[in-house]
Amino acid sequence: MTNAIEVLVPDIGGFKDVDVIEVLVKDGQEIEKETPLVTLETDKAAMDVPAPMSGRITQVKLKQGDKVSEGSLILTLEPGAAQANAPREAPAASRSGAAAPGATTAASAQAQSAAAPAAPARPVTTGSAAPAATASTAVAAAADASTVAAAPVAAAPARGEATIDEAAFSKAYASPSVRKFARELGADLGRIKGTGVKGRITHEDVKAHVKRILSAPAAPAAAPGSALPKVPVVDFALFGAIEVKPLSRIQKISGSRLQASWINLPHVTQHEDADITDLEAVRVALKGKASQEGVRLTPLAFIVKACISALQEFPRFNSSLDASGENLVLKKYFNIGFAADTPNGLVVPVIPNADRLDIYEIARVLAALSEKARAGKLKNTEMQGGTFTISSLGGIGGTAFTPIINAPEVAILGVSKSSQKPVYDKGAFLPRLMLPLSLSYDHRVIDGAEAARFAVFLAKVLGDVKGLL
Numbered sequence: 001m002t003n004a005i006e007v008l009v010p011d012i013g014g015f016k017d018v019d020v021i022e023v024l025v026k027d028g029q030e031i032e033k034e035t036p037l038v039t040l041e042t043d044k045a046a047m048d049v050p051a052p053m054s055g056r057i058t059q060v061k062l063k064q065g066d067k068v069s070e071g072s073l074i075l076t077l078e079p080g081a082a083q084a085n086a087p088r089e090a091p092a093a094s095r096s097g098a099a100a101p102g103a104t105t106a107a108s109a110q111a112q113s114a115a116a117p118a119a120p121a122r123p124v125t126t127g128s129a130a131p132a133a134t135a136s137t138a139v140a141a142a143a144d145a146s147t148v149a150a151a152p153v154a155a156a157p158a159r160g161e162a163t164i165d166e167a168a169f170s171k172a173y174a175s176p177s178v179r180k181f182a183r184e185l186g187a188d189l190g191r192i193k194g195t196g197v198k199g200r201i202t203h204e205d206v207k208a209h210v211k212r213i214l215s216a217p218a219a220p221a222a223a224p225g226s227a228l229p230k231v232p233v234v235d236f237a238l239f240g241a242i243e244v245k246p247l248s249r250i251q252k253i254s255g256s257r258l259q260a261s262w263i264n265l266p267h268v269t270q271h272e273d274a275d276i277t278d279l280e281a282v283r284v285a286l287k288g289k290a291s292q293e294g295v296r297l298t299p300l301a302f303i304v305k306a307c308i309s310a311l312q313e314f315p316r317f318n319s320s321l322d323a324s325g326e327n328l329v330l331k332k333y334f335n336i337g338f339a340a341d342t343p344n345g346l347v348v349p350v351i352p353n354a355d356r357l358d359i360y361e362i363a364r365v366l367a368a369l370s371e372k373a374r375a376g377k378l379k380n381t382e383m384q385g386g387t388f389t390i391s392s393l394g395g396i397g398g399t400a401f402t403p404i405i406n407a408p409e410v411a412i413l414g415v416s417k418s419s420q421k422p423v424y425d426k427g428a429f430l431p432r433l434m435l436p437l438s439l440s441y442d443h444r445v446i447d448g449a450e451a452a453r454f455a456v457f458l459a460k461v462l463g464d465v466k467g468l469l
């Protein structure tokens with residue numbers, strides 16, 4: 001202890017009996033000048049007391065829970081060689097060890113300590129636990145945070161913590177040294193639960209947090225900027241009775257495909273009304289005979305036929321982008337999928353080579369596939385190879401909707417319920433049966449004008465039933 005000096009609590013703004021909430025060093029430890037020694041907490045702020053000089057700690061004299069005031073003994077320190085004649089600018093006060101009268105290093109430290117009041121310890125706001133932080137305290141905290149934030153981060157941000165919520169970080173209940181430590185590791189204090197006194201976040205808490213993140217399985221790599229914000233998780237039971245029902249296998253599969261399409265394809269929906277007054281008259285006239293032959297002739301069979309005409313006229317609607325996204329694959333076959341509502345969820349059976357079928361054959365295949373779909377007996381092959389999809393809600397109702405494209409197809413036709421509407425024609429309003437069409441398309445492949453032309457063409461074909469028979 002020959003050369004030991006005593007390191008004392010410096011000016012802490014006149015506060016008395018301040019709590020020691022963390023002791024950051026131990027006996028025998030080699031420290032640098034500015035190493036945080038202890039964290040003190042008043043009812044307004046937490047502050048670290050930094051070392052006045054480098055050296056080796058001979059004995060720590062404080063423990064967590066002690067109360068201190070200016071001048072209280074923190075520890076004894078054998079100054080490092082570099083300190084021998086260094087002028088003292090240290091923030092913490094010090095005086096020579098009692099057992100070392102006349103020791104040069106200690107003596108000079110003591111003399112300077114007495115001559116110059118020690119700089120105050122660095123305070124920081126203590127989040128919600130510090131409702132009345134003074135203006136100067138708040139400024140100090142902000143300056144501390146910005147200084148550290150501006151410094152290059154030594155370690156890459158911890159895995160899974162790509163961003164730091166600055167507001168939550170600044171509110172977190174932690175000492176300046178813990179903040180600095182967290183910054184260096186890229187850890188977000190806002191996400192760490194403190195285990196220290198009154199829930200304060202300690203160095204150990206930060207270490208445990210980073211360890212936990214590093215040992216968690218890595219998330220699949222996402223393209224830069226492609227991470228999706230998460231939907232909040234809510235405990236619904238807090239608000240009333242609930243029943244939890246697992247999704248069906250089909251719902252899980254179709255759900256992820258719908259989401260993939262929604263995220264990857266820029267969707268636009270073009271709306272149009274088709275005048276199917278004549279078509280419906282013909283359908284009703286043919287329905288009875290078709291029924292005798294076991295065919296249920298619904299508007300959908302006519303719509304499938306009309307879509308094939310439109311696809312032949314506008315081949316881009318019967319295409320897909322290739323895997324590179326740089327080439328369009330134009331398909332010379334016309335396999336029309338249709339969304340079928342089944343007790344287990346949505347499926348899309350495909351009418352293969354629908355361009356080779358007449359209205360009755362289309363109606364027959366439609367009915368057979370719908371029945372199989374509802375019975376859950378569709379084979380995988382009966383749901384593959386589609387080039388364009390129709391989603392008809394016409395048997396249920398509605399005036400328009402925005403169907404999601406069955407990717408990698410590039411367009412889908414939504415059909416709503418037909419209804420009588422007044423249509424202005426040659427100076428008079430006439431009652432006409434109008435069929436609402438909603439055409440969603442992949443805007444990477446199809447321009448808006450082309451989509452409008454397709455929809456107008458389709459409406460025209462549906463309006464001229466003779467061309468469909």
Ligand code: CAO
Pocket residue numbers: 297298299300301338339340341342346366370391392393394395396403415416417418435
């Ligand atoms: N306007 C007015 N009436 C219509 C109509 C329309 N657009 N489309 C069908 N109808 C009538 C039919 O003519 C039939 O009446 P009749 O028996 O008097 O002739 C009745 O509505 C029921 O038709 P349907 O729905 O049973 O038959 P369909 O051929 O029109 O459709 C199918 C078959 C499998 C597509 C349909 O049953 C179905 O499942 N639709 C739901 C599709 C779906 O869920 N889409 C959403 C996907 S995205 O979530």
